Every structure is written in C-alpha cells, then in structure tokens.
Amino acid sequence: MAACGSGEGQSPRSDEAREEGLAAATRLVNTDHSDTLAMQEAILDARATASKYMILDDTVALKVFDEAFHEYLKEKDPQLANEIF
Numbered sequence: 001m002a003a004c005g006s007g008e009g010q011s012p013r014s015d016e017a018r019e020e021g022l023a024a025a026t027r028l029v030n031t032d033h034s035d036t037l038a039m040q041e042a043i044l045d046a047r048a049t050a051s052k053y054m055i056l057d058d059t060v061a062l063k064v065f066d067e068a069f070h071e072y073l074k075e076k077d078p079q080l081a082n083e084i085f
Contacts, residue, residue: 011060013053020049021068029077043084 011017024046031042046069053062073081 009060011058011064013056013058013061014064017053017058017061017065018068021046021065022072024049024065025069025072025076029073029080033080 024042028039028042028046031038033039050062050065050069053059053065070081070085073084
C-alpha cells in the first residue's frame with residue numbers, strides 16, 4: 001500500500017505536494033488581503049490542488065501539502081495563519 005502512496009511512509013508525490021503547498025501559500029500571502037474575493041479564490045485554489053491527493057488516496061502527499069502550506073503561512077504571515085487555522 002505504501003508504494004501507492006496510502007498510509008504512513010513516503011509517497012512518490014511528496015516532493016510535488018511540498019512544492020505545490022508552498023506555491024499555494026505564496027499565492028495566498030501575495031494576494032491583496034483587502035480583496036476578500038481574491039483571498040477566497042486563492043484558498044479555493046489551494047484546496048482544489050490538495051484535493052487531487054485526496055482523489056488519488058495519497059494521504060502522505062496530502063499531509064505533505066498541508067504541512068508545507070501551513071508552515072509557510074505561519075512563517076510569512078502569522079496573522080493570516082491564525083485567522084485561517
């Protein structure tokens with residue numbers, strides 16, 4: 001099962017998931033925070049990207065995406081991170 005990406009361990013998609021998590025968080029941080037529609041769109045885009053790992057049942061890659069996304073937000077925009085999480 002681990003070879004398919006399910007369960008604990010590594011996923012062949014982990015590096016891709018990390019990069020996509022960082023990219024999604026970067027887009028969110030760089031979005032004009034006063035533009036609520038753009039903020040919602042950036043959040044929805046991030047969730048859509050993460051959902052592909054759910055569809056693939058790759059819980060490891062999904063966790064990697066989420067961790068990269070959360071950590072980047074906490075580091076670059078702690079106030080936004082607190083509001084979202």
